[in-house]
Amino acid sequence: MVRDALGVGVAVGLSGFAFGVTSAGSGLTVLQTCALSLLVFTGASQFALVGALAGGGNPFTAAAGAFFLGVRNAFYGLRLSQLLALPRAVRPFAAHWVIDETTAVSLAQPTRRSARIGFTVTGLSLYLLWNLTTLLGALGAEAIGDTDVWGLDAAGPAVFLALLAPMLRTTTERAVAAIAVVAGLGLLPVLPAGVPVLVAALAAPVVLYVEGRRSAAKRVTEAGADDDAPPNEAQNARPDEAQKGDR
Amino acid sequence: MNIWIAIGVTVVGCYLVKLAGLLVPVGALERPLVKRMAALLPVALLAALTAQQAFADGRVLQLDAKAAGLAAAAVALLMRAPFLVVIAAAVVVTAGVRALTG
Numbered sequence: 001m002v003r004d005a006l007g008v009g010v011a012v013g014l015s016g017f018a019f020g021v022t023s024a025g026s027g028l029t030v031l032q033t034c035a036l037s038l039l040v041f042t043g044a045s046q047f048a049l050v051g052a053l054a055g056g057g058n059p060f061t062a063a064a065g066a067f068f069l070g071v072r073n074a075f076y077g078l079r080l081s082q083l084l085a086l087p088r089a090v091r092p093f094a095a096h097w098v099i100d101e102t103t104a105v106s107l108a109q110p111t112r113r114s115a116r117i118g119f120t121v122t123g124l125s126l127y128l129l130w131n132l133t134t135l136l137g138a139l140g141a142e143a144i145g146d147t148d149v150w151g152l153d154a155a156g157p158a159v160f161l162a163l164l165a166p167m168l169r170t171t172t173e174r175a176v177a178a179i180a181v182v183a184g185l186g187l188l189p190v191l192p193a194g195v196p197v198l199v200a201a202l203a204a205p206v207v208l209y210v211e212g213r214r215s216a217a218k219r220v221t222e223a224g225a226d227d228d229a230p231p232n233e234a235q236n237a238r239p240d241e242a243q244k245g246d247r
Numbered sequence: 248m249n250i251w252i253a254i255g256v257t258v259v260g261c262y263l264v265k266l267a268g269l270l271v272p273v274g275a276l277e278r279p280l281v282k283r284m285a286a287l288l289p290v291a292l293l294a295a296l297t298a299q300q301a302f303a304d305g306r307v308l309q310l311d312a313k314a315a316g317l318a319a320a321a322v323a324l325l326m327r328a329p330f331l332v333v334i335a336a337a338v339v340v341t342a343g344v345r346a347l348t349g
Contacts, residue, residue, distance in 0.1 A: 001323070002261075011274060015300075015330060015331065015334065018296030018334055019308070021304060028250060032250055032251070032254060033279065035254055035258075035348070036254060036257070039254075039258040039262075039263050040254075040257055040258050041261075042261055042265075043255065044289070044293065046257075047262050048292070048296055048298075049253060049254070049257050050266075050270055051296060051300050052253075053249075053250055053253060055299070055303075055305050055306070058249070059249045059250070059252040059253035059256065060252075060253075060319055062253045062257075063253045063256035063257045063260060065292065065296070066257045066260070066261065067257065067261060067264070068257075068288055068292055069289055069293070070260065070261040070264050071264050071285060072285055072288070072289050073261070073264055073265045073268060073288075074264040074265065074267045074285070075269035075282065075285045075304075075327060076268060077265055077266070077268020077269040077270075078266065078268045078269075078271070078273065078277070080268070080269065081268065081269045081270075081271065081273075086269070091269045091270060092266060092323075094269065095262065095268075095269050096262065096265065096270060098265040098269065099265075112256075114327050124285055133266065137336040137348065138338040148345075149298050149342070149345065150338070150342050151312065151313075151316060151337070151338040151339065151341030151342030151343070151345060152300075152338055152342075153313060153339070153341070154312075154313045154316035154320075154337040154338050154341035155334050155337065155338055156300050157296075157300040157301040157313065157316075157317050157320075157337070158316065158317060158320040158333055158334045158336075158338070159307065159334060160293045160296050160297040161293075161297050161317060161320050161321060161324065161333075161334045162320065162324060162334065163289075163293055164289075164293040164294060164297060165321075165324045165348075166288065167286075167289065167293070168288050168290070172287070173290050174281045176287050176290045176291050176294070177291070177293075177294035178267075179291075179338065180290070180291040180292070180294040180295040181294050181295060181297075181298040184294070184295030184296070184297065184298050184299050184304065185295075185298050185299065185302060185308060188299060188303055188306050188307075188308060189307065189308065193305070193306060195297070196295070197295045197296060197299065200292070200294070200295035201288060201291045201292050201295070202291075203287075203291040203294075203297055204284060204287035204288045204290065204291045207287065208280070208283055208284060208287060212280075247288040
């Protein structure tokens with residue numbers, strides 16, 4: 001188990017190197033690059049922020065894109081708080097390590113004790129390596145000079161694609177991704193930098209809305225069980241009402 | 248200065264959402280629609296960011312060596328290559344195409 005956790009930590013920690021290079025290539029200083037890895041410590045948000053800053057976005061739209069990508073960590077935290085049952089005093093410190101990889105390792109453990117060990121070992125090894133490799137990447141990029149010649153500007157989009165690919169399981173996710181690509185590229189020339197990404201994010205609620213309408217229509221005709229519906233509630237009426245209320 | 252403002256806002260925002268997950272009562276985020284939204288939001292953002300960083304320079308759409316690099320990464324992903332191999336494929340192919348065409 002510890003070897004699993006270390007394995008995840010080492011593999012992903014190394015991609016901190018790609019972040020350091022990308023960030024320095026986007027015009028951030030070594031100090032700014034390291035501050036991001038030390039204090040933000042959630043890779044996709046960091047890549048998004050430096051990408052938006054490189055594109056000339058204003059600081060708040062750039063940060064908004066990074067923030068929305070980080071929202072998923074709240075849902076990881078929710079799972080982990082039940083699983084790890086951390087004392088309240090520890091939570092503000094543990095929160096910094098609530099990311100994709102620590103969650104994946106913790107959830108895979110059979111007992112609370114091994115989940116806690118998995119969380120700690122993964123979090124610590126990832127944190128150390130992510131920051132060390134960020135520093136090396138940033139210093140290396142400064143030494144290289146023009147990182148584009150080495151194709152290093154392709155590392156950012158490749159990281160995003162690698163994170164995205166496992167999420168594209170059903171038609172819903174693919175539809176969201178397709179709409180977001182079209183919106184993100186199509187609006188790029190007409191809206192201020194950083195804003196098209198935020199508009200593209202609306203693909204998620206739009207597709208959810210259409211999906212909700214469809215399953216509502218289906219439910220009227222067959223009145224069958226739906227996997228989203230709470231099993232012990234009145235299944236026919238409630239999910240639709242809940243969805244309207246949320247919007 | 249703008250960069251430091253962006254860093255500061257991102258640091259605070261990203262930390263607070265992480266902490267929120269550990270502190271809020273279980274029921275608050277457990278509604279199906281909220282969970283679905285949380286799962287789909289990264290899909291939309293990552294897709295848009297991938298496309299923009301691969302096919303645009305600032306606010307101008309352009310097709311260059313990076314597109315070939317991204318295609319290489321996609322092939323590597325389809326072959327279930329490890330994360331680092333995917334990134335390496337994108338970098339090497341982009342550099343190669345640039346060296347050949349530049």
